[in-house]
Amino acid sequence: xxxxxxxxxxxxxxxxxxxxxxxxxxxxxxxxxxxxxxxxxxxxxxxxxxxxxxxxxxxxxxxxxxxxxxxxxxxxxxxxxxxxxxxxxxxxxxxxxxxxxxxxxxxxxxx
Amino acid sequence: xxxxxxxxxxxxxxxxxxxxxxxxxxxxxxxxxxxxxxxxxxxxxxxxxxxxxxxxxxxxxxxxxxxxxxxxxxxxxxxxxxxxxxxxxxxxxxxxxxxxxxxxxxxxxxxxxxx
Numbered sequence: 001x002x003x004x005x006x007x008x009x010x011x012x013x014x015x016x017x018x019x020x021x022x023x024x025x026x027x028x029x030x031x032x033x034x035x036x037x038x039x040x041x042x043x044x045x046x047x048x049x050x051x052x053x054x055x056x057x058x059x060x061x062x063x064x065x066x067x068x069x070x071x072x073x074x075x076x077x078x079x080x081x082x083x084x085x086x087x088x089x090x091x092x093x094x095x096x097x098x099x100x101x102x103x104x105x106x107x108x109x110x111x
Numbered sequence: 112x113x114x115x116x117x118x119x120x121x122x123x124x125x126x127x128x129x130x131x132x133x134x135x136x137x138x139x140x141x142x143x144x145x146x147x148x149x150x151x152x153x154x155x156x157x158x159x160x161x162x163x164x165x166x167x168x169x170x171x172x173x174x175x176x177x178x179x180x181x182x183x184x185x186x187x188x189x190x191x192x193x194x195x196x197x198x199x200x201x202x203x204x205x206x207x208x209x210x211x212x213x214x215x216x217x218x219x220x221x222x223x224x225x226x
Contacts, residue, residue, distance in 0.1 A: 097144075
């Protein structure tokens with residue numbers, strides 16, 4: 001069935017370091033890959049997304065890469081700051097009006 | 112523009128009862144999706160509605176149902192509640208979903224506790 005695996009489940013970095021979160025999807029028909037950030041007690045919010053016809057997208061300190069052949073996509077956060085601490089979810093739109101989410105990565109940025 | 116709203120924000124029910132949750136999408140958004148969020152499980156897709164029609168549903172038992180009204184507001188219902196139904200229920204709206212794969216905006220969620 002459709003599945004999105006996300007790693008690691010927990011990530012701890014020093015302020016200023018980079019953080020990388022990786023996801024793998026199973027449905028080769030997936031064509032849209034959003035990333036959401038969820039702070040404690042708050043709703044998930046979109047931080048960046050990428051469509052299947054693009055290999056990389058960048059927005060300030062955040063970038064996402066997509067390897068369609070390997071069915072992998074990754075989130076890169078550079079120069080991490082304490083306010084980046086949150087849970088990050090990757091997701092894949094599988095078609096059929098359905099989005100599958102990864103289990104989440106809890107990112108801790110130590111000051 | 113007002114964001115996605117959900118009511119109630121918190122609910123406490125006992126096993127065997129039923130519950131109805133409501134979601135009002137952003138004005139102009141016609142697609143509403145529902146998700147169940149539990150610790151360590153991420154967001155599990157429940158169903159998606161567009162123009163009062165359910166276009167897809169996730170792998171949940173028939174106790175979970177939903178509907179959408181002509182003004183795009185959506186409700187989900189859970190009957191015969193079980194302890195394992197305790198979760199945060201999130202809805203998300205988008206303009207049309209589907210082939211447009213446009214951004215989903217989430218509501219604050221309804222925290223359901225089943226005792």
